[in-house]
Amino acid sequence: MTIDRGPGSNVTFDPLATALAVDDPAISELLDFDTGEFLDARAWIGGQRYEELIAERVNVRERLAKNPRFRCSLCSVLSYLVSNQHKRFFFRHMTEDGSCPAETRSPLSREEILARKYDGIGESEPHKRIKRMIVRSLEADPSYSGILAERQWRSSQDPRSRRQPDVQATGPSGRIAFEVQLSTTFLDVVAGRRSFYREEGALLAWVMGGFDPEYRRLTTDDLLFSNNSNILVVDDETASISELQRKFHVRCHFRRPVRDGDQLVDRWEASVVPFGSLACELDMQRCWHFDYEGQAAAIRAAIEQELHKREAAATDKVRNDLFSFWVTRLPHTQLDEEGVRAWASLRQAFFAREIALPALPDDSSSFVALMNGLASAREGRPVGWSFQHLVQVAHRIADGYPEHVAAFGHAIRHFARQKTIETQDHTGKWKRRAEGIGRSLRAGEPDFAPEPNSIDLAGFLIPGLKEKLAALVLKIAL
Ligand SMILES: [Zn+2]
Incomplete structure (x- = not known):
């Protein structure tokens, strides 16, 4: 319940009521370093009770110096939570020198926004952690060599064209680029990289740090559906298995199509499998464990x-x-x-x-x-x-x-x-x-x-x- 005590005066808020964001915040999106995910500022604020958010605001403020949690998604400057006189919340850059396009509200092209976002992710802690686990897993397996993290990959056709995959290695089936996917990688980015590695005759494998089929973002679905409904995950457990067996393992989440009367329904499953056992399709830039499309087509035909x-x-x-x-x-x-x-x-x-x-x-x-x-x-x-x-x-x-x-x-x-x-x-x-x-x-x-x-x-x-x-x-x- 909001009690407005008249125009211009302060506002008292029911502590249990939903917190309110300002209508048009300068910083509309944040990179959350705890999760490596982007957040919609207004949705995040509105998803909490007023009392929670007040406590959170203090916390965010405290962490600024040592272990900051939020950065502006466009300029990567540290950001913190403030409220206006109407007790409506928004994020503010720690330093505002006019360099953030969000602050000056200068129009950015979609490519520029994506490029800035992607630069931002590169810094996040979850990203680094997943990258380290991929390296760990690969180094445990003697069949992989040339394992490099954050090193340039120059096009063999055009030396001016290059990419910087998170991890690269050469395995029994050829060169592989591994990119960490934090459910924030946009389809444009995915598509652009796929064609680069396809032309290189190499495979681009997207790897996530975890996957919950019940909580997917559109950006994850882009990957999921372009990879025959398989998602590859490297986590602590798979890294340990890789080291123990001296063979690079991944956890593969996949949809299994099941017939239910005249309907096709999906069931999510996951299994830990050697990376080398995945079906790799260079032309499609896919690598998967379970052939969802093939099985689904067979069931559909039978129905x-x-x-x-x-x-x-x-x-x-x-x-x-x-x-x-x-x-x-x-x-x-x-x-x-x-x-x-x-x-x-x-x-x-x-x-x-x-x-x-x-x-x-x-x-x-x-x-x-x-x-x-x-x-x-x-x-x-x-x-x-x-x-x-x-x-x-x-x-x-x-x-x-x-x-x-x-x-x-x-x-x-x-x-x-x-x-x-x-x-x-x-x-x-x-x-x-x-x-x-x-x-x-x-x-x-x-x-x-x-x-x-x-x-x-x-x-x-x-x-x-x-x-x-x-x-x-x-x-x-x-
Ligand atoms: Zn900014």
């Missing part, structure tokens, strides 16, 4: 395939349900209660596939004829009409429902009933008629044009038919 299968099975079922209903129903008879329910559920299933069935089966004679024709073709005998032979169904459709002749003809081929009709067509009448229909359709005449509204249903019931009927409609329309 995809199963979904496909399930969808196909569901489609088959809906298709068969309608045919079964049609084959067993009594034409021109009012549906009983069960029939009404069955039809309603069929309509719903087709509606879900954007196909409209009539309210009742006998509502439309054209629909009845289409269903009779397709079901007859499927069964190889007349369905819905009291005929003896399939060929009679063919003639009935050609006579009364020319708009379904094409669909029926394709259904006959789909269910391989040509022989049945041929045998029943003693006089050859259907053969001649079918030839005529074929000529008419090929000529684009409208006599046997498929009924456009029936195409979706016919196409659903007979796989592959939709495209054929649609092509016919198009041809006739032209």
